[in-house]
Amino acid sequence: MFKFLAIVILFVYATPLCAYNILGIFPHLGKSHFDAFRPLMKGLAQKGHSVTVMSHFPLTRPFQNYRDIDLGGKNQVFIDVVDIKQEDPSSRLKKILNVWMLADSANLSCEVGLSSSAVQNFLKTEEQFDVMIVEFFNSDCFLGLVQKVKAPVIGITSGTMMPWNSKRFANPTHTAYIPNNNMDYSDSMTFLERLENTVVTLYHEIYYEYVVVSRDERVSERYLGVEPGRIRDFIRNSSLLLTNSHFSLTLPRPLVPNVVEIGGLHIEKTKSVPEFKPSDV
Known part of the structure; x- marks a missing residue:
């Protein structure tokens, strides 16, 4: 019996722990995007991982293993930026030039986030992380933090891939049958x-x-001290992309092994449907 207990104790202490120190970076000022990422980060924390989340939307209640780094852009978050019900003759042109609007919002997110005291204080710490989970949307300026953290990068999207995200993972995009997600084809x-x-x-x-990307490099150099050209290196060295999409809704397309669809991951536990009673009629 003593030998058995000794073997069990030895096995428990000799088995390496599988908990990781994870840094999540979500600098976009649109809350709808972060709502797609929060369940993932909370789920990782529930599994025992130590999760640090850098965003503009800190939790209102403490959550075990979950720590917020508030980027402080609450007064600049995007609300009702686009009226999806509005249609006019120029709407087609707006879709084509949507990249301009995305670039402007990205520049605001970079300036507000990287200049914040939260990021500047983070740069002074000696914290180490095992992996970084970063939103890949309309900017890469926060990838400059790779120079400090020196951890593998996992990209994540709140929807389908933007046109510029396929190239960095060598993912095929045949425009004859794969529509640009800014258009309605x-x-x-x-x-x-x-x-x-x-x-x-x-x-x-x-x-x-x-x-x-050129503007991202200048902003990252100014606020993070990143060497010129390094942002593009960090982009090319990204390890994995998780997309909040599914072929049943967003059309089938070829994906390389390091681009993985996780559509529906943000959906939390649903409530049961109330039981119908004839007396309710």
């Missing part, structure tokens, strides 16, 4: 629609690469 396009889809996608990719 299906996977059955006419010749002219395919032509427009191709031109718009190329325009978005080029604009993001040479305007947005």
Whole structure:
């Protein structure tokens, strides 16, 4: 009996713990995006991982193993920016030029977040993390923190992949049947629609690469001390992309092994439907 207990105790203490120190970075000022990420971060904390979340939307109640770093942009969050019910003759052009609006909102998020006392104080700490989970949407300026943290990067999206995210993972994007998510096409396009889809996608990719990322590099250099050109290195070295999408709703497309659909991950436990009683009629 003593030998058995000794073996059990030895096994327990010799088994390495599987808890990780995880840093989540979600600098976008849109709350709807963070609402898709919060359940994941809380779920990781519930599993015993130590989770630090950098965002503009801290929890209102303490949560075990979950720590907020408030970026302090509550007064600048995006509410009712786009009226999805509004249609006008220029709406098609707005979809094509949507990358401009995304770039402007990204620049605001970068300036507000990276200049915050929370980020500047974080830079002075000696904390170490095993992995970084970063939103891949309309900016990469916060990837400059990789220079300090030196941990693998997992990207995550609140919806389908933006046109510029496929290239960084070498994920195929055939514009003949894979519509740009800024447009309203299906996977059955006419010749002219395919032509427009191709031109718009190329325009978005080029604009993001040479305007947005270049601006991200300047902002990261100013606030984080990141060396010129390093942001692009961090982008190329990203390990995995989790997309909040599913082929049954967003059309099937080829995905490389390090791009994984996790559609519905943000849906928390549902409540049971109340039992129907004839007396209720």
